Amino acid sequence: MTERTDTFDWAMIARDLDERGWAVLPGLLSGDASDGVAALYGPGDTFRSHVVMARHGFGRGEYRYFAYPLPPLVEGLRTKLYLHLAPIANHWHERMSVATRFPADHAAFLERCHADGQARPTPLLLQYGAGDYNCLHQDLYGEHVFPLQVAVLLSAPGEAFDGGEFVLTEQRPRMQSRVEVVPLGKGDGVVFAVNSRPQRGTRGDYRVAMRHGVSRVRRGHRHTLGIIFHDAA
Ligand SMILES: O=C(O)CCC(=O)C(=O)O
Numbered sequence: 711m712t713e714r715t716d717t718f719d720w721a722m723i724a725r726d727l728d729e730r731g732w733a734v735l736p737g738l739l740s741g742d743a744s745d746g747v748a749a750l751y752g753p754g755d756t757f758r759s760h761v762v763m764a765r766h767g768f769g770r771g772e773y774r775y776f777a778y779p780l781p782p783l784v785e786g787l788r789t790k791l792y793l794h795l796a797p798i799a800n801h802w803h804e805r806m807s808v809a810t811r812f813p814a815d816h817a818a819f820l821e822r823c824h825a826d827g828q829a830r831p832t833p834l835l836l837q838y839g840a841g842d843y844n845c846l847h848q849d850l851y852g853e854h855v856f857p858l859q860v861a862v863l864l865s866a867p868g869e870a871f872d873g874g875e876f877v878l879t880e881q882r883p884r885m886q887s888r889v890e891v892v893p894l895g896k897g898d899g900v901v902f903a904v905n906s907r908p909q910r911g912t913r914g915d916y917r918v919a920m921r922h923g924v925s926r927v928r929r930g931h932r933h934t935l936g937i938i939f940h941d942a943a
């Protein structure tokens with residue numbers, strides 16, 4: 711088996727997401743599957759575009775967006791993860807008083823994106839070398855936004871690379887930013903808030919803005935698979 715999505719404790723994941731805006735999916739991909747996905751990186755028809763981050767002020771390193779049709783493993787992960795995340799996303803919207811609700815299956819959500827001109831695939835493969843990093847950002851590509859996304863670490867920390875930690879910041883109203891470092895091993899996924907998440911306060915829920923990024927890779931090479939559920943304009 712190369713990927714698992716149904717055997718996680720989704721109730722616990724939903725609790726983690728509600729409490730802090732992120733949750734780890736341990737062993738989402740096997741070691742072999744992680745290597746297989748990382749090996750796809752390079753020029754060719756698998757990808758629709760190539761971004762050198764320094765050229766855009768995004769950091770240092772590079773990434774490529776997959777083209778449709780997605781490789782079966784990426785397509786399968788995107789479809790299956792969505793099934794589990796859609797109810798959590800709907801609950802978040804309810805708590806944040808956002809009217810949009812998400813359909814139960816991903817194909818129906820993509821139809822909605824595509825009908826409004828958000829038709830380009832957003833799953834991506836990132837590649838970092840020594841000295842590379844990813845500035846804090848949000849992956850918003852148009853008006854349609856699914857509020858959760860997943861990143862999968864494809865390289866072994868401490869072996870293939872040092873540094874290069876996945877970090878999240880949250881900005882609470884009238885407060886200074888708080889940072890979290892997410893502990894990930896090779897093949898682990900992290901689910902996290904794309905832009906904002908509900909936070910329980912003494913006078914009801916309020917919205918917290920989140921950003922994610924990667925600290926500087928000090929040695930070696932690091933690959934990540936990014937799974938974003940909305941498509942791009
Ligand atoms: O390389 C990483 O861990 C972060 C990748 C990222 O920004 C994303 O998947 O959206």
Ligand SMILES: [Fe+2]
Pocket residue numbers: 847848849922936
């Ligand atoms: Fe990102």
